Amino acid sequence: MSKRAYNFNAGPAALPLAVLERAQAEFVDFRDSGMSIMEMSHRGAIYESVHNEAQERLLSLLGNPKGYKVLFMQGGASTQFAMIPMNFISAGQVGSYVMTGSWADKAFKEAKLAGGAHVAATSADKKFLAIPELSTITAADNAAYLHVTSNETIEGTQYAEFPDSGSIPLIADMSSDILSRSFDVNQFGLIYAGAQKNLGPSGVTVVIAKEELIAESPSTIPTILRYDTHYKNNSLYNTPPSYSIYMVNEVLKWIEEQGGLAGIEAKNRDKAGLLYNHIDGSDGFFRGVAEPSSRSIMNVTFRMQSEDLEKQFVKAAELEGFVGLKGHRSVGGLRASIYNAVPYESVKALSDFMNHFQKTQG
């Protein structure tokens, strides 16, 4: 087999090699069915067992919280941006949003279209390089929910802890840090995440919600965009992205093998620590973008003294097999996305390469 790239892509992103190999081994003939899982009915016993297993495994990794249901949806996290206000904002209400950066802004804009949007706090004054102090976050009196973006993939910031929203449901976009660390699901009314960063391939969006929130939706919105449609039909109202869901199940198995959320968190903190320490210890050759207390352990954003040097760095890194280090086009700079599936060895290799680059170019 050819050498695997040092993959720092932001999404779609690295998958565990063990999962890819397992999927490869069962690709053509799934569980002696004589066909790939992609070729079988989503109403059949084999597919349904995978579908249900993935839901159970996800809840089990989250400590089996009571009264929660897992949905598998399509249209990415971006569709959730629209569905959340459509389903939850009643007349006279708004959605309250914590404005932390690019993704929070996209979610907020959909709420503006679909009902009403309120800013519960913002870090615009800090150019979105920090998460607002939790004590400054206040939902509107008429808020249907409080929405947070647990990890801003583009800016490289992450909540260390989540705000207490009281009796108002807390909704989180966890697309870029779901299952990267332990957290208390019971704090949340609804969590959603596009799978392509930490859970598997693109094509499926995972929703974990309190059943009381999704069991009954307004009958005025299109059937496919109502949470209760997916809830009542166990995410089998229409044809689900079966292969992506199968892959999510395999990734979840792999997370269990890493010691669950506590195990994966320890590994993630080691990786992020290595990289941030390297950046902080580089005498300003590299510098971290996010405020230290808001730094993401998933997306490490950093800069060099000039854009020209950054370009040289990305080019030299590519020649050595490092992929995906260019920052998002909207903010520039550099970014290493070190999701669950990125091995420590890749991060160590990057840190060594950064050292080498500094010595030869600095």
Ligand SMILES: *Cc1c(COP(=O)(O)O)cnc(C)c1O
């Ligand atoms: C990638 C990402 C999205 C967009 O996800 P799609 O599945 O492409 O719609 C939304 N929110 C966050 C935090 C992301 O990282």
